[in-house]
Amino acid sequence: MSASPEASAEQAHPLEASDRDLVDGLLAATTPTDEQLVDAARLLIRYDGFPGAVALKADLDKVIKLWKLSRDQLNERVQQLWAGGYRPGQGGSMETPAVGSGFDASDSESSV
Numbered sequence: 001m002s003a004s005p006e007a008s009a010e011q012a013h014p015l016e017a018s019d020r021d022l023v024d025g026l027l028a029a030t031t032p033t034d035e036q037l038v039d040a041a042r043l044l045i046r047y048d049g050f051p052g053a054v055a056l057k058a059d060l061d062k063v064i065k066l067w068k069l070s071r072d073q074l075n076e077r078v079q080q081l082w083a084g085g086y087r088p089g090q091g092g093s094m095e096t097p098a099v100g101s102g103f104d105a106s107d108s109e110s111s112v
Contacts, residue, residue: 011052041078
């Protein structure tokens with residue numbers, strides 16, 4: 001016997017646990033930074049149409065409502081940020097880079 005379609009319909013996303021921490025931080029932001037706007041937009045894209053992560057998707061919807069933005073307004077603001085030269089980590093910490101591995105190859109050979 002196979003599992004019912006209802007039981008298997010919701011999937012677990014491999015990044016859901018780390019994204020949950022990020023979404024919790026977004027929920028705490030009353031006035032979002034550029035980085036938080038970009039994070040919210042990319043997470044909305046990541047989970048759009050994903051058959052699972054229902055609570056996380058609901059919290060992302062809460063985030064943009066808290067910021068008094070529609071999804072279209074959020075996307076427009078983020079597009080303006082990118083067009084204006086925004087790059088992840090330029091103004092903040094690189095502890096958790098949004099893009100790339102965070103590996104700096106120049107450190108691997110220079111300390112020998």
